Amino acid sequence: xxxxxxxxxxxxxxxxxxxxxxxxxxxxxxxxxxxxxxxxxxxxxxxxxxxxxxxxxxxxxxxxxxxxxxxxxxxxxxxxxxxxxxxxxxxxxxxxxxxxxxxxxxxxxxxxxxxxxxxxxxxxxxxxxxxxxxxxxxxxxxxxxxxxxxxxxxxxxxxxxxxxxxxxxxxxx
Amino acid sequence: xxxxxxxxxxxxxxxxxxxxxxxxxxxxxxxxxxxxxxxxxxxxxxxxxxxxxxxxxxxxxxxxxxxxxxxxxxxxxx
Numbered sequence: 001x002x003x004x005x006x007x008x009x010x011x012x013x014x015x016x017x018x019x020x021x022x023x024x025x026x027x028x029x030x031x032x033x034x035x036x037x038x039x040x041x042x043x044x045x046x047x048x049x050x051x052x053x054x055x056x057x058x059x060x061x062x063x064x065x066x067x068x069x070x071x072x073x074x075x076x077x078x079x080x081x082x083x084x085x086x087x088x089x090x091x092x093x094x095x096x097x098x099x100x101x102x103x104x105x106x107x108x109x110x111x112x113x114x115x116x117x118x119x120x121x122x123x124x125x126x127x128x129x130x131x132x133x134x135x136x137x138x139x140x141x142x143x144x145x146x147x148x149x150x151x152x153x154x155x156x157x158x159x160x161x162x163x164x165x166x167x168x169x170x171x172x173x
Numbered sequence: 174x175x176x177x178x179x180x181x182x183x184x185x186x187x188x189x190x191x192x193x194x195x196x197x198x199x200x201x202x203x204x205x206x207x208x209x210x211x212x213x214x215x216x217x218x219x220x221x222x223x224x225x226x227x228x229x230x231x232x233x234x235x236x237x238x239x240x241x242x243x244x245x246x247x248x249x250x251x
Contacts, residue, residue: 009247049240054247056240067221101209101217104227106236163246164239 002083002149007057011143014055019044021138025123045120046135059120060107062086068099068108085122093117201231
């Protein structure tokens with residue numbers, strides 16, 4: 001099942017519940033009270049960015065032709081199958097930073113202390129169990145939604161991508 | 174044949190990297206923070222076909238740029 005985390009920006013009030021839920025989900029204990037005391041401190045894969053008029057939770061966009069996978073020299077970044085999100089095998093990661101430089105959205109981060117990268121995996125295991133990604137579950141306002149790709153009309157996806165690409169290249173919308 | 178492939182086929186020589194060698198890092202076009210070596214920026218540009226500007230922008234500024242683009246699109250939809 002190919003899913004996508006959708007952001008409804010008008011509903012985001014930057015409470016950062018998604019960041020906390022993400023860090024807890026990726027902790028060893030998966031419990032908030034214990035996660036706080038874990039070493040290394042669990043890190044969030046989603047980052048709520050404050051804009052001028054909106055707050056936007058940013059996480060990996062799970063690119064179809066992921067440049068991070070293309071540049072990873074150890075195959076630490078991979079897809080379990082063609083519909084899976086981009087996953088990280090920490091055992092293989094050497095912290096070389098290539099994927100961080102390759103990401104056009106700046107949503108892969110390097111853990112300097114452990115010399116491994118961390119990125120959103122769309123809570124792959126949770127989704128496999130039929131649950132929602134942790135950030136989506138934790139969002140109190142419904143700003144984050146998890147949609148199966150087929151539920152979003154292709155025309156709408158294409159139109160959005162064209163607008164984003166146009167804005168990024170300075171062409172206006 | 175790429176440099177790496179050429180090196181691999183040339184069994185008569187080996188490549189030795191100097192751990193003590195210091196390489197300058199280039200600054201981000203947007204914020205000015207040093208973030209990658211010139212060779213890294215060039216490889217990202219060549220291998221991924223990123224524009225010169227995107228390849229020379231640091232990951233933090235790329236995130237900010239993406240956020241800005243989203244804002245712009247969403248503002249126009251309101």
